[in-house]
Amino acid sequence: MRDEALTGGFADAPVEAARAFRAALSALARPGRIETIGGAAAPAPVSEAAATLLLTLCDGETPLYLAPSHDSPALREWIAFHIGAPLTDRAGAAFALGTWEALAPLDTFARGTSDYPDRSTTLIVEVPRLAPEGKRLTGPGIETEARLNLPEVAAFRANRAGFPLGWDFFFTAGTALAALPRSTVVEDA
Amino acid sequence: MSAYNFAYLDEQTKRMIRRALLKGIAIPGYQVPFASREMPMPYGWGTGGVQVTAACLTPEDRLKVIDQGADDTTNAVSIRKFFETTAGVETTERTRAATVIQTRHRIPEEPLGEDQILVYQVPIPEPLRFLEPRETETRRMHALEEYGLMHVKLYEDIARHGAIATSYAYPVKVEGRYVMDPSPIPKFDNPKLESAAIQLFGAGREQRIYAIPPHTRVVSLDFEDHPFVASKADHACDLCGADHSYLDEVIVDDAGGRMFVCSDTDFCATRQAEGHRGRLSPEAAE
Structure with a gap:
């Protein structure tokens, strides 16, 4: 096991995880809002925000899928040491991490069942940058409308059409975090 | 701690x-x-x-x-x-x-x-x-x-x-x-x-x-002919005079006496500090 796998955890786990969760809650409750989180460092190419989100939300009870863009021995070791999440395939994942291209096609991830729509995959999507511009967002959590530079529209429109089933997304870039729950309506600007 | x-x-x-x-x-x-x-x-x-x-x-x-x-x-x-x-x-x-x-x-x-x-x-x-x-x-x-x-x-x-x-x-x-x-x-x-x-x-x-x-x-949830009504006791607060807050009814003696006060204590105290008075406020009762 390399040294890299042993470093990069929270210095003060209860407090840093609490702050990171509040940022994640705020981002998901207000789609399009960009929050800043940090404190964790995972092997490249994982962003600081994504590493912090993994430490905050994942543990031995949450099967995790690593898309080809992020699957590396170094990251596997880091996850084994810090999180203990079992690595799994797409269908069994509670969380998935990767770039938008590597995570496609989304259809293979769990969308929940009509009895238990919460049993669906939460996707952590690494993007080059996040900015409050581009696609138009409306729905719960948004007073009038919000804007976010999402990679596309069709996938999110299909996701919304399946409500209450669907996937929930976190987008991470550097220390920036934004989110898109299944309830949001996404349109071209 | x-x-x-x-x-x-x-x-x-x-x-x-x-x-x-x-x-x-x-x-x-x-x-x-x-x-x-x-x-x-x-x-x-x-x-x-x-x-x-x-x-x-x-x-x-x-x-x-x-x-x-x-x-x-x-x-x-x-x-x-x-x-x-x-x-x-x-x-x-x-x-x-x-x-x-x-x-x-x-x-x-x-x-x-x-x-x-x-x-x-x-x-x-x-x-x-x-x-x-x-x-x-x-x-x-x-x-x-x-x-x-x-x-x-x-x-x-x-x-x-x-x-x-x-x-x-x-x-x-x-x-x-x-x-x-x-x-x-x-x-x-x-x-x-x-x-x-x-x-x-x-x-x-x-x-x-x-x-x-x-x-x-x-x-x-409601019906067209029985729309939802956000009801409250038909009184004003006896301490701060608010007529738009949710009220508690308090029995004050054994002769049927009662008063109505805001259930939100912070709301009521803030209004009293701002000078609002109700029917049973100390100043008004004197």
Whole structure:
């Protein structure tokens, strides 16, 4: 096991995880809002925000899928040491991490069942940058409308059409975090 | 303080609750099952709310706890002390100054802002439970959006009493999909469920968490010819004179004497400090 796998955890786990969760809650409750989180460092190419989100939300009870863009021995070791999440395939994942291209096609991830729509995959999507511009967002959590530079529209429109089933997304870039729950309506600007 | 992990719960429990909260936010009004823990207080004292609050608190937060609107009742005082001890957070009685508010059966009179979180203590999260006792059936009814039974219940109210007699825990439909129990708040508070704040609901004994994100459509169920009315006692507060707040009726002697006071103690005290006076204020009574 390399040294890299042993470093990069929270210095003060209860407090840093609490702050990171509040940022994640705020981002998901207000789609399009960009929050800043940090404190964790995972092997490249994982962003600081994504590493912090993994430490905050994942543990031995949450099967995790690593898309080809992020699957590396170094990251596997880091996850084994810090999180203990079992690595799994797409269908069994509670969380998935990767770039938008590597995570496609989304259809293979769990969308929940009509009895238990919460049993669906939460996707952590690494993007080059996040900015409050581009696609138009409306729905719960948004007073009038919000804007976010999402990679596309069709996938999110299909996701919304399946409500209450669907996937929930976190987008991470550097220390920036934004989110898109299944309830949001996404349109071209 | 150092004898406890920050905010009492262990980190794995907090992660589990946090995951449930995020799914609750993503599916407004849907009850997410969670593995509720034993807390150092009895069921019915807000164990669900306390777990949700513990999972949300950061050291920077300022916490307010209310019980039926009051900051100074046993339940509110003990939960406030609990988090002062285990999380070391600042506490306050002022609605405006609080970042996290845990509540039992009321929504503060003052409109909440963007950066506030309201945590409800919920006894029975399932709005259909008294109509259908089987969990398997109510889960199916939610899945199929089969809410006819609830309308029959409200109709029977009208047939029997001439009006919808349900006065608290009045069912609502969230974002046009899930029928939700808003916890036993008076129906006077129902319009305030459409808020700028994040609203989180925790039911400890029943092991359910649900949520309403900010600016989410929340409609109280009703009929065209019997529209929903957010009713309250037809009086003004006897201490601050407010005619637009929810009132408690207090018996003051054994000869039928009574007074009406705001149930929201912070709202009432703030108005009195601003110089508002009611029928029984010391100055007015002299």
